[in-house]
Amino acid sequence: MAVQLFAAIDVGSFELELGIYEISGKNGVRRVDHIRHMIALGKETYSEGKISYDLVEEMCQVLEDFVKTMNGYKVKGYRAYATSAMREAKNNQIILDQIRVRTGLKVRIISNSEQRFISYKAIASKAAEFNKIIQKGTAIVDVGFGSAQISLFDKDALVTTQNLSLGSLRIRELLARIPASAKAHREQIEELVDNELFTFRKMYLKDREITNLIGIGENILYMMRQMQSKPVGDKVEASVLNTFYEKFNKLTLDQVEERFGVNAEYASLLMPTVMVYKRILELTGAQMFWIPGIRLCDGIAAEYADDTRLVRFTHSFENDILAASRNMAKRYKCHASHSQVLEEYALGIFDCMRKYHGLGGRERLLLQISAILHSCGKFISMRNSNECSYNIIMSTEIIGLSHLEREIIANVVRYNIRDFDYDKVQLEGTYQEGTVELDQKGMTILIAKLTAILRLANSMDRSHRGKLADCRMSIREGELVITTGYEGDIALEAMSFEQKADFFEEIYGIRPVLRQKRRI
Template sequence: MVRTFAAIDVGSFELELGIYEITDKGNVRSVDQVKHMIALGKDTYNTGKISYRLVEEMCEVLQDFVRIMKEYQVKEYRAYATSAMREARNSQIVLEQLRVRTGIDVKIISNSEQRFISYKAIAAKDAEFQKNIQRGTAIVDVGFGSMQASLFDKDALVSTQNLPLGVLRLRELIAHEKLTQQGAQNLIAELIDNELVTYRKMYLKDREIKNLIAIGEPILSIHYKMAEGRRSEQITIQEFNRFYERLKGMTLAQTEDLFDVNEEYASLLFPTAAIYKRMLEITGAEFMWVPGIRMTDGMAAEYAEDKKLIRFNHSFENDIIVTSRNMAKRYKCYMPHIQNVEEAALKVFDSLKKYHGLGARERLLLQIAANLHSCGKFVTMRGSEECGYNMIMATEIIGLSHVEREIVANIVKYHQQKFRYNEVEVSAKPSKDSRLASTEDLSIVIAKLTAILRLANSMDRGHTGKLKDSRLNVKDGQLVIQTECAADVTLESISIADKGDFFEEIFGIRPVLRQKRRV
C-alpha cells in the first residue's frame, strides 16, 4: 500500500509544497516540490505584523497548492508555519483567513519543534547520519529567521541553542543603512561575531568538533553550485573557503547570474556563507556535510513515524532526556538526587498504569520534570519553584512543543507549592496530532504528574538513595513501597506520608512505605 502525503511549509521567505509517497515498508519518496517566494519575514521583522497584501498572496498560493493536492489525490496533509508567523502580532487573524478562504489549517510550531523535524529528515539518511554523529558533530541549521546550533557527541545530543542569525533578519538589520558592498559585508560579519562569541564561550569551550552538518534552505543553493558536476554531499573546508572568497568578491548582479535567482534571494546568499564560514572557524570542523534536506522532508518523515510506517535507529527521545540532564548540570543540580528522583518517578508512573490513563509522551514529560525539578535553586533557595518555572519557559527543549514545555514548567512549579487547579497556566490546547494521550483538560494531566513527582522526591528526601532498590505495587487501595534498606528511613517515611494526601486526592490510592527488616 502506498500513501500520498502533502507537506506545506509556510516559511519566512517562501511557501513550499512537498508531495510524498510513503509505503508500508517505510520508504519515503519525494514526488513533487512546488515553491513560491514570499517575504513574510520582511513584514514581520520590520513592522511586527503581516500585511493584508501578503495575506491575499498567501491565499492565492495555498489555493493553488490545494488544486495540486487534489490532482495527486492527497488524503492527508500537514501545514506548519515558522518564525515569521510565530512573531507576527496578527498571526491568529492571518491563520483564520487562510483556513476560511483555502481550507488549509496551518499550525504554528515552536522553534524547537521546527528544528526537531529537520533532524528527523537528516536521520532518514540513516547510515550517513549515524556515521557523522559518532564523532563530535555540530548541526548548523541556518534559516531565514534564525539559526540553530546543536552539538552531538557519541550519538547523543549534548546541547542545542537558537540564535537570532537568520539571513533575512540579518539583511533587514542593515537594509536601511547606506553602505558599500564591503561595508555591508563587514557589518554582517560583525553582527555574526557578536552573537557567536558568547555561544563559543558558553557551549563550545574545549569540545572537539570534527564534522559540521549544514541544513536549511539557503545552504542548498550554495551547495548546488559548489558541487556542480559531482554528486558528493561532503565538502572539504578548503573547497568551502575558495567558494566563499569567490562569492565575497561578486556584485549582487553577478550573484544573481551565477545562481539564476532574483535580487531578493541573491542578497541572502553572502550572509548564509558568512555564517557557515564563521561556524567552521570557531568549531574547527574538518568536513562539512550538506544532506540536502528541506523542512517538508522532515514533515514527511515525522508523519511516517507517527503512523508507524518508519522507525529511526536514532533515539530522539533520548536526545530530549539528555538535553534536560545537561540543563540540570548547567544549573548545578545535585545529579545523584536527580537520578534517584527520575528512577522513582518512572517506577511510580509504571505501577499506576491502570489508574492514571496517561501514555508514553506524558511519561517522557515526567522524566524531564524530574531532571529539572530543582533547577530554580540556581537562582534562589527560597521560592525556587517560580524561578524553575521561568527558567524552563525561557529555555527551548528540543523536540517539545510549547504546550509540552508549559506542562513540564507547571509540574516543576507545583511540586512544592500548593496545587491550585484554576491557576494552572497553559496557553493553548494541544493540536489534533499531539502525541499526548489526554488533550482535553491539561490541568488534570499536570496534577497527576505533579502528584507522582512529589512522591518520587519524597522517596529520596535524604538525597542518599535509600529507596533506590524499592519495589512498588498497588494493593487494597494503597501504593505499597517495599524496601529492604537497612538504614533509617524515618525521614523518607515522614515525607511520603506528608505528600500522601495530594496523591490520594488525585488517584484514590494512599502511598505507604514498608521496610522489611533483614534477619
Template sequence: MAVKMFAAIEIGSFALELGIYEISEKTGIRCVDSVRHVISLGNDTFSEGKISYGLADEMCSVLEDFTGIMKTYRAREYRAYGTTALREAKNSQVILEQIRVRTGLKVRIISNSEQRFISYKAIALKTGEFNRIIQKGTAIVDVGFGSAQISLFDKDTLVTTQSLPLGTLRISSQLARIPASVKDHCLHIEEIVDNELLTFRKMYLKDRHIDNLIGIGTNIAYLMRQLGMNTAADRADAAAMEVFYKRLSQMTLDQIEENFSVNSEYAPLLLPAAAVYRRVMEATGASQFWIPGIGLCDGIAAEYASSSRLIRFNHNFENDILAAARNMAKRYKCHAGHNQTLEQYALSIFDATRKFHGMGARERLLLQIAVTLHSCGKFISIRNSNESSYNLIMSTEIIGLSHLEREIIANVVRYNIRDFDYDMIQLETHIGEENTGDLNVGAITILIAKLTAILRLANSMDKTHKAKMQDCRMAIREGELVITTGYTGDLALERASFEQKADFFEEIFGIRPVLKQKRRV
C-alpha cells in the same frame, strides 16, 4: 503494503512550500513533486510585528492552489506547519483562521525547537551516513530565514542545541537601511554573526573538538550549486568553503542573481547564509562540510511516516531530548545522583499506576524531563528555587519539545514545592497553535496536576538524598499503591514527607500511597 500519498506544507518566513511524498514500508519515503512560492512574510513580521492583509491574501491564494495539487495526487493526509514569521507575528491567530476558512487547511505553528528537530529527523533518514558522522564531534547548522540553530553531537549523543537570531532575512532586514559598499556590507554581516557567536563559543565550544559540520536549510541548497563539490558525496572541506566565500563576498547583487539564478528578493540573503556557515566552521574548527540536501518538508514527511509507523528510525530521538535536558541540568549544577534515584522512583510510580492515570509514552517522557530539571533553579536562588526553575525552563528551548510541553514541565516543577491551585494555572501558549488533540486548558491543568503528584511523591522517597529505597517494589493492592522497601535503617524523614505528599496523590488518582518497610528477622 499499500503506498500512502502524503502532503507536507511549510509556511516559512520567505516562501511557501508544498512537498508531495510517496511513503511505503518497503521503499521508504520518496518525494514525487515539490512546489515553492516566494513570499516574504518575514519582512512584515520582523519590521512591523504582524503580517499585512495583502500578504495574507496572497498566501491564502497560493495555499488554495496547493490544496488543488494535493487532490490531484490524492494526498488525503497532510501536515501544514508555520515557522518563524507566523510564530512571531502578533496577528498569527487571525491569519490561521483566514487560512482555515479560505482553504480548509489547519495550520499548526511549531516552536523553534520542534522545527529544528523535524529537520533533524530528515537527516537521520540517511541512516548510514548520519550514524557514521555523529560518532565524532559534529555540529548541525540550520540557517533559516528567521533564525539559525546550532546542535552539537559527541559520540552519538546530543550535547546541546541553541537558537541564534541569525536568520538570513533577519540579518538582511537589519542592514537594509544602511547604505554601504559591497565590501562594507560584507563586514557588517560578519560583525553581526561574530557578535552572536561570541557567547556560544565561550559557553559550548570550549575544549570541544568538532570534526564535521552538517549544513541544512533552504539557503544551503542554493549555495551548494556553486561550491564546486562532488555532488555524489555532497561534501566540501574548509579550504573550498573559504575560497567560495571570498568569491561570493566580492559579488554585487546583480552578479549573485545571475550566478545563482535567483530573483532580486532572494539575492541579498545568500551572503548572510554563507557568512553564518563560514563563521561557524571557523569557530568549531570543523574540517568537513556535509550537505545532505534536505528541507523542512522532508522532515515533516519523515515525522508523519514515523508517527504513523510506516517507517522506523534506527536512531533514538527520545534519548536526544533527554540528553538536552540532562545537559541543561548539568549546566545548572543539579544533583545528578539524586536525579537518577528520583527518576527511578517516579517512573516506577508512573508504570505501576497506569490504569489510574491514563497517560502514555509522551507524558512519561515529560515526567522524566521534569525530574531532571526540578532543582535547576537552585543555581539562581535556593530559597525560591521552584520559581527560578520555572523561569529557567520557560527561557530555555529543549529540542523536540513544543512550547506547550515545555510549559507543562515548567509548571510541574513550579508546583513541586508550592500548593497546587487549579484556578491559577496560566498558559502562555495559545491552545489553537499547538497540536493538542482534544486537550483544552482544563485538561492540561489536570495533566500538570498528575505529573506534579508523581514528582512530589517520588521526591519524598529520597528526602535525604541517600537513595535509601533503591530496592523498593510497587504494587496496587486493594485500592492502595503499596511501596515496599527492604531498607532497615532510619526512614523517619522519608516517612514524614511521604505522608505529607500522599494526600495530594490520593486526591488526583483516587488511590492512597502506602510506604511499608520490611523488617529483617
C-alpha cells in the same frame, strides 16, 4: 506493505512549500513532487511586527492551489506547519483562521525547537551516513531566514542546541535601516555574526572538538550547487568553502543573481547566509561539511512516518531529548545521583498507575524531564528554587519539545514544592494528548497528575541517599503500596511521603502507602 501518499506544507519566512511523498516500510520516505512559491512573510514580520492583508491574500491563493495539487494526488494525510515569520506576527491567529476558512487547511505554528527537531529527523532518516558522522564531534547548522540553529553532537549524544538571531532575512532587514556601501554592509554582517558567536563559543565550545558540520536548509543548497560540480548530498572540504567565500565576496548583487539564477530579493539574502556558514566553520575548526540536501518538508514527512510507525528509524529521538535535558541539568549543577533516583521512582509510579492516569508515552517523557530538571533553580536561589526552575525551563529551548510542553514541565516543577492552585495555572494554546485535544482545564489536570507523581517520588528520596532503591510498587485494594527492604532509618522519607500522600489521593483516588519490611 502498501505505499501511502502524504503532503507536507511549510509556511516559511520567505516561501511556501508543498512536498508530496510516498511512504512505505520497504522504501522509506521518497519525495515525488515539490512546489515552491516565494513570499516574504518575514520581511513584514521582522520590520513591522505583523503580516499585511495583501500578503495574507496571496498566501491563501497559493495554499488553495496546494490543496488542488494534494487532491490530485489523493493524499491520505497532510501536515502544515508555520515557522518564525508566523510565530512572531502579532496577527497570526487571525491569519490562521483566514487560512482555515479559505482553504480548509489547519496550519499549526511550531516552536523553534520543534522546527529544528523535525529537520533533524529528516537527516537521521539517512541513517547509515548520519550515524557514522556523529560518532565524532559534529555540529548541525541550519541558517534559515529568521534565525540560525547550532546543535552539537558528541559520540552519538546530543550535547546542546542553541538558536541565534542570525537568519539571513532578519540580518538583511536590520542592515536595510543603515545607509552604507555593499562593502560596509559586509563588514557589518561580520560584526553581527561574530558578536552572536562569541558567547556561543565561550559557553559551548570550550574544550570541545568539532570535526564535522552538517548544513541543512534551502540556502545551503544554493551554495552547494556553486561550490563544486558534485551533486547535492556530497561532502565538501573546509578549504572548498573558504575558496567559494573568497570568490563570492567579490560578486556584485547583479552577478549573484545571474550566477545563482535567483531574483534580486533572494540574491540579497545569500551574502548573510554565506557569512554565517563561513564564520561558524572558522569558529569550530571543522574539516568537513556534509550537505544532505533536505528541507523542512522532508522533515515533516519523516516525522509523520515516525509517528505513524510507517517507517522504523534506528536512531532514538527520545534519547536525544533526554540527553539535551541532562546536559541542561548538568549546566545548572543539579544533584545528578538524586535526579537519577528520582527518575526511577517517578517512572515506576507512572507505570504502576497507568490504569488510573490514562496518560501515554509522551506524558511519561514530560514527567521524566521534570524529574531531571526539578532542582535546576537552586543554581540561582536555594530559597526560591521552584520559581527559578520555572523561569530557567521557560527560557531554555529543549530540542524536540514544543513551547507548550516546556510550559507543562515548568509548571510541574514549580508546583513540586508549593501548593497546587488550580485557578492560577495558565498555559497558551491546546495540548494534544493522544487523539484528544485538551483545553485549559484539561491541561491543568494533566499538570496536577504529573505533579502528584513527582512530589511522591521526590519524597521517597528525601535524604538524597537512594534508600528505597529496591522498592516494589503495586496497587492493592485502593492503595498504591510501595514496599522496601531497606533496614536502616527511613524516618525522613516516611514523614515526607505522608505529607505528599494527600495530594496524590486527591488527584487519583488512590492512597499511597510506604511499608518497610524488616528481616527477623
